[in-house]
Amino acid sequence: MLHIYCPHCDEYREEEEFRPKGEAHIARPADPENTSDEDWGNYLFFRKNPRGLHHEQWFHSAGCRKFFNVTRDTVSYEILETYKPGQQPTVTAESRQAQASAQASNQGAAK
Amino acid sequence: MSEIATFNAHPTVAVRAESPLAFSRVTVATLASAQGAGVCIRERALLGHLILRGKADDAGFRAGVESALGVSLPLKMGPVSRDDGRGVSVQWMSPDEWLIVVPAGEDLATEQRLRAALSGHYAVMQVSGAQTLLELSGPNALEVLKKSAGYDFHPRNFPVGKGISTTLAKSTAVIRRTGDTQWELIIRRSFADYLFRWLLDASEEYGVFVAR
Numbered sequence: 001m002l003h004i005y006c007p008h009c010d011e012y013r014e015e016e017e018f019r020p021k022g023e024a025h026i027a028r029p030a031d032p033e034n035t036s037d038e039d040w041g042n043y044l045f046f047r048k049n050p051r052g053l054h055h056e057q058w059f060h061s062a063g064c065r066k067f068f069n070v071t072r073d074t075v076s077y078e079i080l081e082t083y084k085p086g087q088q089p090t091v092t093a094e095s096r097q098a099q100a101s102a103q104a105s106n107q108g109a110a111k
Numbered sequence: 112m113s114e115i116a117t118f119n120a121h122p123t124v125a126v127r128a129e130s131p132l133a134f135s136r137v138t139v140a141t142l143a144s145a146q147g148a149g150v151c152i153r154e155r156a157l158l159g160h161l162i163l164r165g166k167a168d169d170a171g172f173r174a175g176v177e178s179a180l181g182v183s184l185p186l187k188m189g190p191v192s193r194d195d196g197r198g199v200s201v202q203w204m205s206p207d208e209w210l211i212v213v214p215a216g217e218d219l220a221t222e223q224r225l226r227a228a229l230s231g232h233y234a235v236m237q238v239s240g241a242q243t244l245l246e247l248s249g250p251n252a253l254e255v256l257k258k259s260a261g262y263d264f265h266p267r268n269f270p271v272g273k274g275i276s277t278t279l280a281k282s283t284a285v286i287r288r289t290g291d292t293q294w295e296l297i298i299r300r301s302f303a304d305y306l307f308r309w310l311l312d313a314s315e316e317y318g319v320f321v322a323r
């Protein structure tokens with residue numbers, strides 16, 4: 001059972017109160033009339049399905065009934081952060097990679 | 112002899128067969144009085160329930176609501192604003208939504224006062240017919256909630272005064288703590304029958320009194 005922090009309710013709640021709602025940060029093409037069929041198809045139908053870090057939308061269906069974003073590791077199920085719609089994630093694939101290489105160079109320096 | 116498996120629908124061993132309508136019968140033994148009851152359940156029927164939507168960061172909206180209701184508008188999840196003398200309460204439901212409960216028959220006047228005091232982008236919805244309020248009290252009321260919901264009911268997390276919305280017995284409910292052993296549940300009309308029977312069943316082991 002996941003314990004999920006709702007940024008609207010400002011509290012951890014049981015997974016049972018939430019519904020996952022797929023990939024986050026999908027931007028609607030600003031100019032649909034001049035968007036290619038391929039780009040429109042990608043916008044409508046194609047979703048990321050990464051192994052590892054993923055930014056998702058979740059819905060607090062039994063609580064405040066608001067959407068929010070979750071950065072989650074799809075392998076370990078670890079939730080790394082939750083944040084409101086309109087905000088950007090602070091934990092990303094790049095930030096994790098930078099952290100890992102910083103740790104590696106620290107270990108190298110210690111030897 | 113056919114190879115198709117068959118079975119006897121009238122078990123001869125000690126397995127209880129249940130009518131499809133079994134759950135429509137209340138077989139819980141209720142007590143005749145609150146004396147010695149672990150749990151008391153009382154419906155506060157036909158109260159006025161209104162849903163208010165609006166912008167919490169609009170000072171004019173907040174002032175209008177507070178002048179129309181006479182209680183403060185809560186701006187985050189936590190304590191329910193109450194005037195127990197007048198039977199008025201306002202609960203934060205989401206960043207732009209509040210539940211207002213007023214005494215029976217006062218909902219129309221309350222809605223009209225809100226509409227007179229507010230302007231711009233807001234909504235007031237009459238939901239009195241959509242839900243009802245149950246009072247759950249007694250020394251074992253907390254145990255009944257604990258086994259019916261996944262929420263953390265420890266006083267550290269759920270002090271007197273707080274109100275939340277959560278899952279309750281595979282349905283949902285608004286739950287408010289009004290005292291150490293007193294709670295209010297606001298439940299949807301379509302789930303009311305199911306949840307009432309659930310609560311009776313869950314309370315039976317402590318001795319349950321249904322107040323009228």
Ligand SMILES: [Zn+2]
Binds near residue numbers: 007
């Ligand atoms: Zn929430």
